[in-house]
Amino acid sequence: MIEHFTKGLFKENPIFIIVLGLCPTLAVSTQVVNALGMGAGVIFVLLGSNFFVSLLRNFIPEKIRIPSYIVIIASFVTMVDLFMQAYAPTLSKNLGVFVQLIVVNCIILGRAEAFAKNHTVSESVLDALGMGIGFTLGLLLISLIREVLGAGTITLFPFGNFDGVIRIPVIYNAPIRVIGLATGALLVIGYLKGFFDWMAIRKKKREIEKRVSAVKV
Amino acid sequence: MKGIVVTGAKLFLICAIAASVLGFVNAVTEPVIRQRKIRELKEALESLIPEGEVGKLVKVENNDVVKGYYPVKKDGKLFAYILDLRGNGYGGELKILAGFKGNGEIVNVKLMDNEETPGLGKKAEKPEYMKKFIGTGGTKPVPVRKDMLSRKDADAVTGASITFMGIANALAEGSEFAKKLGGKS
Numbered sequence: 001m002i003e004h005f006t007k008g009l010f011k012e013n014p015i016f017i018i019v020l021g022l023c024p025t026l027a028v029s030t031q032v033v034n035a036l037g038m039g040a041g042v043i044f045v046l047l048g049s050n051f052f053v054s055l056l057r058n059f060i061p062e063k064i065r066i067p068s069y070i071v072i073i074a075s076f077v078t079m080v081d082l083f084m085q086a087y088a089p090t091l092s093k094n095l096g097v098f099v100q101l102i103v104v105n106c107i108i109l110g111r112a113e114a115f116a117k118n119h120t121v122s123e124s125v126l127d128a129l130g131m132g133i134g135f136t137l138g139l140l141l142i143s144l145i146r147e148v149l150g151a152g153t154i155t156l157f158p159f160g161n162f163d164g165v166i167r168i169p170v171i172y173n174a175p176i177r178v179i180g181l182a183t184g185a186l187l188v189i190g191y192l193k194g195f196f197d198w199m200a201i202r203k204k205k206r207e208i209e210k211r212v213s214a215v216k217v
Numbered sequence: 218m219k220g221i222v223v224t225g226a227k228l229f230l231i232c233a234i235a236a237s238v239l240g241f242v243n244a245v246t247e248p249v250i251r252q253r254k255i256r257e258l259k260e261a262l263e264s265l266i267p268e269g270e271v272g273k274l275v276k277v278e279n280n281d282v283v284k285g286y287y288p289v290k291k292d293g294k295l296f297a298y299i300l301d302l303r304g305n306g307y308g309g310e311l312k313i314l315a316g317f318k319g320n321g322e323i324v325n326v327k328l329m330d331n332e333e334t335p336g337l338g339k340k341a342e343k344p345e346y347m348k349k350f351i352g353t354g355g356t357k358p359v360p361v362r363k364d365m366l367s368r369k370d371a372d373a374v375t376g377a378s379i380t381f382m383g384i385a386n387a388l389a390e391g392s393e394f395a396k397k398l399g400g401k402s
Contacts, residue, residue: 027334060231061224068231075235079242086246089253094339097308097332181337181376 004123008130014107015138015189016196021107024098025139026185031155033164035143037091038098039136041080045102046111046128048076053116054124069112070103077102107135145188150180257329262287262299265316265325269296282390286398289316297324298395304387307379308332313387317395322355323388338380346373350385354392361385 014020021042028034052072053060060068081099084092092099102108111131116124147153152172158164178184262271269289276285287299297318304311309332316324326347333339340346349370353359362385363371363378374381 030334030337056231059227061227064224064228068228071231071235075239078239082242082246082250086249086253089257093342096334096339177372177375 001123001126004119004126005130008127008132008134009137010134012131013134013138013196014131015135015142016193018107018110019193020110021105021135022189024101024105025142025189026182028095028098029139029143029146029185029188030150030180031094031147031153032140032143033091033155033157034094035136035139037084037088037095039132039139041077041084041095041099041102042105042107042135043129043132044080045073045076045105046108046132047125049073049108049112050116050124050128051121053112054119054121057117065113065117066109069109073108073112074103107131142185142188142192145192146179146184149176150178150184151175261314261327261329265299265314265327266297271299274301277394280394282387283394286394295319298398300391300394302387302391304383305379306331306333306383307338307377308334311380311383311387313384313391315388315391317354317392319395319399320355321392321396323350323353323359323392326350326384326388328384333377333380338377340373340377341380341384350388354388354395359385359389359392361389 008014012018015022015025024038028038049069049072053069056068077100080102081092084095084099111127115127119127144154147155148168148171152168152170152175154166154168156164156166176184179188266289269291272288272290274285274287277283282302282304283300284303285301287301288295289297289299291297297316299314299316302313302315304313311331311333312329313326314329315326318324327344328341328347331338331342333341349360349366358365360366360370361382363374363381366374
């Protein structure tokens with residue numbers, strides 16, 4: 001049961017392994033605070049859509065499943081958008097059009113179609129949490145690298161006297177601007193994916209070696 | 218036949234429930250959003266020219282860039298105008314509020330609603346971004362090309378040239394408009 005949750009974090013990470021939702025990933029991974037906001041929005045929408053798609057899996061006829069899923073997803077996205085505009089205006093301004101674009105984020109429709117429609121409600125909720133958190137973690141990692149190298153800052157939420165921006169000495173005065181642009185996003189995602197693939201292959205090799213040596217003994 | 222009716226009815230039911238839930242959420246959030254927008258506009262107008270008193274909006278017809286202006290008074294005399302401008306950004310329309318003196322000189326600028334890319338064009342929302350425009354428009358021309366900026370300012374707009382051009386062109390147009398108003402309310 002618990003593996004429905006943990007698989008989304010690393011083994012089937014939506015960004016690095018399934019390679020879904022790259023469009024918003026490229027767009028909002030310029031600042032850490034945007035990654036957090038986008039992640040929270042995606043987790044909420046994913047939870048709502050997976051819950052209802054799974055709950056209604058015997059009610060929704062096969063023929064109209066895609067329009068039904070889109071209606072459910074769009075409703076949750078609109079809710080997130082309205083609540084953000086009303087109660088988190090700065091975040092809503094920063095994320096701009098990408099909140100509305102969660103509707104067509106392939107992670108959400110992908111999980112509804114590939115998982116929630118033939119699993120129980122509790123399994124689907126766990127899957128949504130895992131995938132959502134996995135997406136957020138991936139987004140955080142990319143945005144951290146891009147913001148530190150590309151702007152020399154780490155932008156978090158402002159509170160008290162702290163304006164929410166950590167400035168990193170040296171890099172702040174001479175940032176590598178290309179990392180902050182779309183090209184940099186592709187480069188960073190490519191290198192990270194290469195790194196994770198290398199780790200996965202190495203792990204597999206070790207397992208095989210272990211088995212081989214066990215057979216020899 | 219029966220299958221189609223049942224399928225249609227189910228889809229209708231899903232849509233109807235979704236629509237009513239959204240209607241409820243909208244009813245809750247709409248007044249909050251509207252009040253926030255009014256408050257933001259008021260704060261923006263006051264922060265643009267803090268020493269002046271902002272008057273009522275005068276609407277402008279048949280102008281693609283200038284949608285209206287607020288006369289600003291200081292000690293009972295007309296001091297400046299705040300123009301409600303529209304520019305073309307990378308992600309669509311830019312809403313800009315800018316204060317001009319009667320000779321077309323830019324006093325202060327603020328980027329309001331926009332759909333620019335976070336981390337690139339969105340940076341124009343920061344007050345530092347607008348410093349390169351302040352003081353231009355009167356004797357100095359408004360910088361509408363990157364080569365009219367200092368090296369440091371040009372670096373800062375790199376990656377978001379279209380946002381810069383959109384704001385700059387709207388401001389240049391606004392400056393001309395303020396000159397035509399020429400100190401009259």
